[in-house]
Amino acid sequence: MDALVALGGGFAAALSPMNLAMAVVGALLGTLVGVLPGLGPTAAIALLFPLTTVLAPVPAIIMLSGIYYGAMYGGSTTAILLNIPGEVASVPTCLDGYPLAQQGRGGVALGVAAIGSFVAGTLGVIALTFFAPPLADRALWFGPPEYFGLMVLAFTVIASLSGGSLVRGFAMAMLGYFVSLIGLGPSTAEPRFTFGWEPLMGGVEFIALVVGLFAIAEVFLGLEEARVAIATKLRNVFPRAADLRQALPAILRGTGIGFVLGLLPGCAPGVTVFLAYDAEKKLAREPERFGRGAIEGVAAPESANNATSSAGFIPLLALGIPASPPLAVLLGGLMVYGLQPGPLLFERNADFAWTVIASFYVGNVILLLLNLPLIGMWVWLTRIPYGILGPVILLLAFLGAYSARNSMLDVGVSLVCGIAGYLLRKYQWPLAPLLLAYMLGPLLEKYLLQSLSMSGGSPLIFFQRGVALALLLGAALLLVLSLVIVHYASQRVRETTAEEMAL
Numbered sequence: 001m002d003a004l005v006a007l008g009g010g011f012a013a014a015l016s017p018m019n020l021a022m023a024v025v026g027a028l029l030g031t032l033v034g035v036l037p038g039l040g041p042t043a044a045i046a047l048l049f050p051l052t053t054v055l056a057p058v059p060a061i062i063m064l065s066g067i068y069y070g071a072m073y074g075g076s077t078t079a080i081l082l083n084i085p086g087e088v089a090s091v092p093t094c095l096d097g098y099p100l101a102q103q104g105r106g107g108v109a110l111g112v113a114a115i116g117s118f119v120a121g122t123l124g125v126i127a128l129t130f131f132a133p134p135l136a137d138r139a140l141w142f143g144p145p146e147y148f149g150l151m152v153l154a155f156t157v158i159a160s161l162s163g164g165s166l167v168r169g170f171a172m173a174m175l176g177y178f179v180s181l182i183g184l185g186p187s188t189a190e191p192r193f194t195f196g197w198e199p200l201m202g203g204v205e206f207i208a209l210v211v212g213l214f215a216i217a218e219v220f221l222g223l224e225e226a227r228v229a230i231a232t233k234l235r236n237v238f239p240r241a242a243d244l245r246q247a248l249p250a251i252l253r254g255t256g257i258g259f260v261l262g263l264l265p266g267c268a269p270g271v272t273v274f275l276a277y278d279a280e281k282k283l284a285r286e287p288e289r290f291g292r293g294a295i296e297g298v299a300a301p302e303s304a305n306n307a308t309s310s311a312g313f314i315p316l317l318a319l320g321i322p323a324s325p326p327l328a329v330l331l332g333g334l335m336v337y338g339l340q341p342g343p344l345l346f347e348r349n350a351d352f353a354w355t356v357i358a359s360f361y362v363g364n365v366i367l368l369l370l371n372l373p374l375i376g377m378w379v380w381l382t383r384i385p386y387g388i389l390g391p392v393i394l395l396l397a398f399l400g401a402y403s404a405r406n407s408m409l410d411v412g413v414s415l416v417c418g419i420a421g422y423l424l425r426k427y428q429w430p431l432a433p434l435l436l437a438y439m440l441g442p443l444l445e446k447y448l449l450q451s452l453s454m455s456g457g458s459p460l461i462f463f464q465r466g467v468a469l470a471l472l473l474g475a476a477l478l479l480v481l482s483l484v485i486v487h488y489a490s491q492r493v494r495e496t497t498a499e500e501m502a503l
Helices: 002-014 017-035 041-054 057-081 088-102 106-137 144-155 157-161 166-181 198-202 206-225 241-262 269-283 296-319 325-336 350-381 386-405 408-426 432-454 466-502
Strands: none
Touching (some): 017 041, 017 057, 041 325, 041 386, 057 106, 057 296, 088 269, 088 296, 106 241, 106 296, 157 166, 157 432, 206 325, 206 386, 206 408, 206 432, 241 269, 296 325, 325 432
């Protein structure tokens, strides 16, 4: 009941003209950038993050969240119409969405994706409303050793973000941690890895790093690949009753799979969508329809995608653990505004937390109302030549990097990171572990130093406190579980790809 009362207050604030406008703008911008070929939710948030720096914390985070779930939906447009997955989570949508588009039913596929995203997102936020505060309350008495255990637990995410090579994933995590060390040390304030250059005393700017690694790198890749649109004529947009009857069970199953697995740190949408797609194919009476235009093949992964995204807000807000790269960027946004997600968020910033949660309900409705009528416009945007689109995105990225600290150094950093990100992506080195380690590395160091200070330098403190020990053991267990899930999902991807090639 307390949660419902607090949520009511959150709705009153979320529906204020300013916050409502930011939810609309965020959902629209996020969908727009998500629709652009090659740009996924992480790049969308990174590219548009600077726009929020002129706002107060509440409307800024509402806008960032809108960008996030708008971009999560927008990626399905390029997957269905262009057969271009913006990220791994969009790959299963391509398998049946693109054949549907070739059959002239691309509008139906986009409509089912929008409805599935709405249902999954709303159910996920309902669960967030009731799960996040109790989880935060039980963690209020956490001390530095427990927080250190949480950070170790969060690092298990690297296993599922490493792609096909754990060695490369952990190598990129080490690189990200090294980048986070540049600047002044947290305990001694001594310069580290600045090489005597004063501009580096402030460290590597978060926005410049993310804009470079994701937005600029994606532009370089898009220009190199000379991405083009296909001629697709939409016969209709709104699914028929028969389509909805066929898609609804898949939507509910995808939502369940995505939400339950999304609660596990490290189980990102890129994993759950494949599991949801595989489950539908195994349950289907005619599994041979999959890969040739099965509506369930769009409904299940899109629902799992959004359910996992909603579930990811529970460990993010309650424990400060980001379950995916976009949420890691959102974590950075919260920290930029001085809001540390974790056990104290619902106690010290309850009005903020409940307003943001209420804005998720509003945002899901806005997303549905915006995107069903605007599908035709998204189709038109995907036909803009990438030779024109790429330079525009590049200009916006440089402006965003500069606006963070009004520094040309950050522009240079973003360009260097863009070139590095382009090369790393080209040779299939995962970027997500780098970003995650950059975000979590300083926190891990901080809580380690505080814990050792409490114990007089003895590491036994982590084994003498029950919760800290449980978290460390949980991290080991989740690491093994993540490895099993990643292995299974990778095996299913290979099998699905082999089946597609055989066809």
